[in-house]
Amino acid sequence: MPESAEARDAGRQAATAARRPFGQRLAAAMAARGPLCVGIDPHPGLLAGWGLADDAEGLRAFSLTVVEAVARQVAAVKPQVALYERHGSRGIAVLEETLAACAQADLLSIADAKRGDIGSTMAAYADAWLGEGSALAADAVTLSPYLGYESLRPALDLAASTGRGVFVLGLTSNPEGASVQHVGGTDSVARRIVAAVARENAPVEALGSTGLVIGATVGPDLVRLGIELGSTRAPILAPGLGAQGATGADMKAAFADCWPQILGTSSREILRTGPDRAALLQAALRTRDSLL
Numbered sequence: 001m002p003e004s005a006e007a008r009d010a011g012r013q014a015a016t017a018a019r020r021p022f023g024q025r026l027a028a029a030m031a032a033r034g035p036l037c038v039g040i041d042p043h044p045g046l047l048a049g050w051g052l053a054d055d056a057e058g059l060r061a062f063s064l065t066v067v068e069a070v071a072r073q074v075a076a077v078k079p080q081v082a083l084y085e086r087h088g089s090r091g092i093a094v095l096e097e098t099l100a101a102c103a104q105a106d107l108l109s110i111a112d113a114k115r116g117d118i119g120s121t122m123a124a125y126a127d128a129w130l131g132e133g134s135a136l137a138a139d140a141v142t143l144s145p146y147l148g149y150e151s152l153r154p155a156l157d158l159a160a161s162t163g164r165g166v167f168v169l170g171l172t173s174n175p176e177g178a179s180v181q182h183v184g185g186t187d188s189v190a191r192r193i194v195a196a197v198a199r200e201n202a203p204v205e206a207l208g209s210t211g212l213v214i215g216a217t218v219g220p221d222l223v224r225l226g227i228e229l230g231s232t233r234a235p236i237l238a239p240g241l242g243a244q245g246a247t248g249a250d251m252k253a254a255f256a257d258c259w260p261q262i263l264g265t266s267s268r269e270i271l272r273t274g275p276d277r278a279a280l281l282q283a284a285l286r287t288r289d290s291l292l
């Protein structure tokens with residue numbers, strides 16, 4: 001018999017009630033397993049290197065292998081949504097299956113979707129990535145604030161009410177980001193985003209659920225722009241480790257004032273060692289150890 005609407009709503013409410021806030025869950029995972037998030041970026045070249053076809057079946061084998069290799073060993077994984085979207089609806093179905101496998105394995109998932117739009121459309125993105133009962137809902141999603149920080153409000157509010165999290169782009173790891181994010185000098189666009197995120201987390205005593213993305217490569221910019229992260233209570237997702245050149249030592253120097261908040265993330269450098277699960281795990285643990 002099909003589930004009634006009332007039963008479905010009750011099930012969703014129970015699922016939300018049982019979930020602790022994302023910041024708390026991330027802090028616990030980082031304390032237990034270290035500050036690394038493994039990026040799942042199934043690039044065509046990586047699929048070929050693993051002997052897999054560049055199609056939905058290849059994508060599925062790749063994604064589930066990574067989840068199986070690192071579950072219970074690292075704090076989180078971050079599937080790159082673009083690399084599923086390029087396979088159309090079948091790729092999205094694989095992403096849904098990958099997110100479900102993470103939930104099953106008690107592995108935090110961060111959907112790297114970088115969504116951002118006017119508020120009314122943002123509400124629909126929020127339902128997709130953070131809503132209870134959505135097959136695409138992850139533990140957290142990346143968001144772009146460059147339509148204005150407050151345009152993200154529907155996602156910020158839904159994340160808070162479902163115990164999920166967001167990571168808002170602050171200073172990105174790519175060199176082109178400076179042309180927007182550095183504008184304003186010591187009162188830069190990025191500094192204003194960081195301040196808005198800090199306000200979001202102000203009521204929380206420990207790690208909040210509104211995170212920032214700050215590239216592992218931007219240490220000198222943080223100093224030059226006078227951006228201070230330690231008081232934001234934001235979890236900080238730091239991409240750029242490995243393939244983009246940043247090392248654990250670079251990150252420790254750049255983020256000395258907020259080290260307990262840092263979740264380093266690396267994709268290609270780890271993924272290149274697959275498809276052997278033991279090799280993938282070893283590469284992940286080596287990267288993690290560089291952050292301890």
Ligand SMILES: O=C(O)c1cc(=O)[nH]c(=O)n1[C@@H]1O[C@H](COP(=O)(O)O)[C@@H](O)[C@H]1O
Pocket residue numbers: 039041080112142171172173174213214215239240241242243244265266267268269
């Ligand atoms: O939001 C992100 O994760 C992100 C932000 C950023 O500033 N730079 C950045 O590289 N990323 C993502 O992090 C991943 C980095 O991949 P690797 O360079 O292979 O480790 C990619 O999925 C990027 O889209």
